Amino acid sequence: MAELTMVEAINLALHQEMARDETVLVLGEDVGVDGGIFRVTRDLIEEYGEARVMDTPLAESGILGFSIGMAMNGMKPVPEMQFSGFAYLGFHQLESHASRMRWRSQGRFSVPMTVRMPYGGGVRALEHHSESREIFYTHMPGMKLVIPSGPRNARALLLAAIRDPDPVVFFEPKASYRAFREEVPDDEEVMELGRARTAREGGDITLVAWGAMLPRTMEAAERLSEEGIEADVIDLLTLSPLDYETVVDSVARTGRCVVVHEAPLSYGPAGEIVARVNEGCFLSLEAPVARVAGPDVHMPYFAREQLYLPDSDRILDACRRTLDF
């Protein structure tokens, strides 16, 4: 067992899966010689060569369309979008083709590819490097959206994503890339996609989070605990398909729920989760479900990004409001 950062854990998953399955290919901008600008694909090219670790031309639509083609013809490409903010140049390949090839071909073709992309704020990056747009991909039938929260589940989920017969968008919370280390077993560990994880147990309130918001939510939960209030914290891990049952089961017990995300508030992912809670356990609710989110503005330049991002104070305030209702 090794203590790894999320970057190292994802790198390990890629090494392991490329060794296990020779149809797995990694491609994207700077993923080869440079090892990716975050070094997520480090050393892969030395081990697997240029044919399986492809430094591509600078063209997101090209990378994704090419990957779709390879995926339909026997390979398992793992394309990297350098930042989620640049994936839009290839967005139509995902929306118009990857997500619907199985349906369009009446089951004849599938697109087993995993599009990795760092997303979210918190690393003082330039414009277009920090937004959180999970909703674009969760609103796409035929597509799965996975968001790990730590090194261990990142490794286990990426293996599952690569083996999944359908296209998966794998959002990597870059603020968590090197923020902490975690034990990652040497042996292969594969998690099921579409299953949420209870990150902390408690009976007083349910907190729902994912990605880089999970550590902040856990911090808020610890602070509540100091006051004798125990929170159930649910780490969604997969946003599509959404494991709302785990959320509903928890809220049915606690009667209170706060959803945290860094995407803008309006029409954000929390809207869907709140609706599921209403449908699933309305009569158990002791208070309206609260949302803690970014405001409806463009992610500001980095000097103000921490003001934009929900922090444990804001999460705590929402919890208090919910508890005092």
Add this chain to the structure above:
Amino acid sequence: MTREPVDYGDEIPFISVLDENGDIDDDLMPDLGPEVVLKGYRTMLKARRFDERRLKLQRSGRIGTFAPVVGQEASQIGTISTLRKDDWFVPSYRETAAGFWRGLDPADILVFDAGYNEGISIPDDARDLPNAVPVGTQMLQAAGIAHAGRLRGEDAIAMTYFGDGATSQGDFHEALNFAAVYSAPVVFVCQNNQYAISVPREKQTASKTLAQKAVANGLPAVQVDGNDLFAAYTAARDAVKRAREDGQPGMIECVTYRIEMHTTADDPTRYREDDEVEAWRERDPLDRLGDYLRDRDALDDGKLEKMEKEIEAEIADAWERAEARIEELEGTDPMFAHIYAEPTQELERQRKAMARRAPQEVHAGEDSEAEEDAENGKDEDQVEGDGEKDDG
């Protein structure tokens, strides 16, 4: 039935005027007054010194990531200097030298580099677009700008900048195509600096030149020695004339080199050999132009020293002004500025709620607004915490 060659367009000419020893080709030499050349040299020097200062500021955590221009100053000044003030400048993110020529205030750049949107306050009379970070996207906009100007009867043109990597994007090809189909007066300036982050030019495209990508779209194109101010100027002058007078777009490929890292977040030793960088240092555009000026007695040690001092003072002053402005830039309100022409009710609600919890003191006027908002009641303030609570 036949099988014969089709004449598909022009060959790609290559222009070089000023060689590495500071000697020029008299036939090709553009008719530029010594003051203009000196101003070009000074702007190039300023851009370089500015980057040196920025690198220190970045390394000490005062500003964030930026993309150095070192090595590409001649391609930028040679081309941008052919524009009129009412022409449009559509940059990507590395055009500091061209920006200086256009009159961009280094203090603004520093405020921007420090992470504040306020650094991009473009004066009403400037036709300069903000930096475009997504590679390739701005070229289509430049073509549209140029076309609209023509529709409105102006003879202003647009000039847009991008790298070798950008020529792989669909947007690049679409921009050339649109510009040619609509006779949009736009000049596409490719700074082929040999790398797109770590990916070398040969792995970016199998095209022999980047300029030839224009041929298929029906645009005249030329390749120039990008470390030669006069070559870049000559090509741009001709392209600008064709665009302005005939509405014909064109493309210039400046063959140059990025001496520094891609951005301050990059480590170029992973993918480049020192020898290669050294070989390009020998072709430094600033040295080359300096030699030319010295040979003609337009520059000497004394003048250079004076120029260096002035530039140093200008940059020091810019950082002082930037720092002073940054100190004033507080609170969360600016995040909500310029999202819509008129803020929506919901945005106003969110703005007030955030201002109430921002660590800084809220101004008195806003405080009362916040109170009013709280009294008006039930704003379940999910962005901020509790809208019903009034901590004023």
